[in-house]
Amino acid sequence: MWAFFLLINYTMDSTMIIIAAIVGLAIGFAIAKFLEKGKASKTIINAKKDAERILKDANAEGESIKKEKILQAKEKFLELKAEHEKVINSKDRKINEAEKRTRDKESQVSSELAKNKNMNSQLDNKLKDVEQKKELFEKRHEELDKMHKSQIQQLEVISGLSADDAKNQLVESLKETAKSDAMAYIQSTVEESKLTAQQEARKIIINTIQRIGTEEAVENCVSVFNIESDDVKGRIIGREGRNIRALEAATGVEIIVDDTPEAIILSCFDSVRREVARLSLHKLVTDGRIHPARIEEIVKKTEKQIEAEIVEIGKRTVIDLGIHGLHPELIRAVGRMKYRSSYGQNLLQHSREVAKLCGVMAAELGLNPKIAKRAGLLHDIGKVPNTENEVETPHAILGMQWAEKFGEKEEVCNAIGAHHDEIEMKTLIAPIVQVCDAISGARPGARRQVLDSYIQRLKDLEEVAFGFSGVQKAYAIQAGRELRVIVESEKVNDDRAAQLSFEISQKIQTDMTYPGQVKVTVIRETRAVNVAK
Structure with missing residues (x-):
């Protein structure tokens, strides 16, 4: 509760x-x-x-x-x-x-x-x-006509002849006078033509020879170097032309760069120099590096290559002809024949033809064909320039001296020396070589004699320059219109270079005969070279 x-x-x-x-x-x-x-x-x-x-x-x-x-x-x-x-x-x-x-x-x-x-x-x-x-003029003309008619009528009355009769008499008298004057003029013209005809004919012939000679010289002294595009021309010329000057100085060949599309012209009477320049240009253009130092290097290498090729050509030629035991210097001279012309005919081709002809004729006559071939191949060996010196000796005698020097037999030496009757023929091989030489050179169009004298004149120009002290190189260019002389800078100063140019021009003027004029250019170059290591 x-x-x-x-x-x-x-x-x-x-x-x-x-x-x-x-x-x-x-x-x-x-x-x-x-x-x-x-x-x-x-x-x-x-x-x-x-x-x-x-x-x-x-x-x-x-x-x-x-x-x-x-x-x-x-x-x-x-x-x-x-x-x-x-x-x-x-x-x-x-x-x-x-x-x-x-x-x-x-x-x-x-x-x-x-x-x-x-x-x-x-x-x-x-x-x-x-x-x-x-x-006014028409009025006066009418008056003059009236006066002229009246005067004619008066004259007809005085002379007793009509105007047509007087005209005919005047024409006849003028015909006789004109005939006599014309005969006198024709006679004087004919006499003058007789006096000048021979001189005019010579002028025409000389002009024709000069024209043909120029064409042949250009044909045999010029090579064309083909290029892919014209842009290469500027690289070959170089800045301010230094590359082309270096190439010309190194090879002695005049290089002409003009408006010809995709082509450069190489001009020189020496075909070996032209070939060196052509191959050098080909290597430089292919490589792409074109400058003066490279140019000199390539030219030296090309010269060595050409020398090796010359020896190879000589060996191949003597093997083809079945010739054995030839001295190496003579083989080299045979190879150089490829780059030499005799009156416009290639010297190597001519010598091969003569050798073959000599072999055939010697076999037909019962002689030794090998000796005949040997003599035929070497008969123009004296035309090949000696690298040491060139003397004013006929090429037959010079070739005989070369053959004796390099141990050729007496009959071969005699055939070489006697094929132009410089010495007496002592063997039967000598007339065979002489006949075969004439056969090879007598073909229509085989030889052009103007070219040989032209090339000899260019060589003489260079020899004149080499006769002065201090001259290192001399090149005749522009078809003999210019002589380019390169002197040693240590021995020749600038004042001496100017004096040397004058002295060379005076010697050419007094000692040589040539058409037109020759310009002498003396080049003095100083180089300072150091190597950075």
Whole structure:
């Protein structure tokens, strides 16, 4: 029971507590709402104040921006206005200038029109004068005709002859006089023609020979080096022409770079030099590195290659002809025949022909064909230039001396020396070589004698230069119209170089015979070479 009352009491206390708590919560909520409402009203008031302040600041800033923009707009307007005024002023100035030019042209045209009008009036006056003079001339001509007819009639009456009869008599007398004068003129012309005919004929023949000789010389002294494009020409010439000068100095060949498409002309009377220059150019163009040092290196290598090729050609020739035991120097000379012409005929081809002909004829006559072939191959060996020196000796005698020097048999030496009757023939091989030489050279078109004298003249030009001290190299170029002399800088100074050029030109003028003129160019070059290691 007591427990029940306690439970009830406890239950009532809990309810009261809950009620009190709820009442407290309600009162707190009401107080909170009241306080929140007061705080919200304060916040709203503060927000309104802030909003008014922000609006005020925004209005002030907007006014300032508006004023600034208005000022910028005014400045831009003034700037555009100034530019517009400038454009307008420029256009006005151009219009004024155009109007001025138009006025000037109008005044000029008006002045020209006035001049033309004046000239037309003058022309009309002159035409009137001409018409008047023409009428006066016609009247005078009619009067002269009347007077002439009256005079003729009077003369006919006085002479008792008509005008036709007098004309016929005058013509007959003039015929006789003209015939006599014509005969005298013809006789004097014939006599003068007889005196000058031989001289004129010589002139015609000499001119013809010179023309043909020039064509043949160009044909035999010029090689054409073909290139892929004309751009290579500039690389071959080099900066300020240094590459082409180095190539000409190293080879002694004149290199002509002109407008000929995809071709460069090499000009030199020595075919060995031309071949060296051609092969050197081919190597340089293929390699692509073209400069003076490289050019000298390639030229030296090419010269060695040509020398080896000459020896190979000589060996192949003697093997083809079945000749054995020939001295190496003679084999080398035979190889050099490929680059030598005899009166325009290739010397190696000519010597091979003579050797074969000699072998055939010797076999028919019952002689030793091998000896005959040997003599036929070596009969023009004296025409091959000696690397040591060249003397004024006939090529037959020089060839015989070479053959004796290098151990050839006596009958071979005699045949070589006697094939132009310089010495007496002692064996039957000698006339066979002479006949076969004539057969090989007598074919139509086989030889051109002008070329040999032309090449000899070029060699003589170079020999004249080598006769002076200090001369290192000498090259005859431009078909003998120029002699280019390279001197040693250590032995010849600049003053001596100028004097040397004069002395060489004077010696050429006194000792040689040549067409046209020869320009002597002396080149003195100083080089400083060091090696960086």
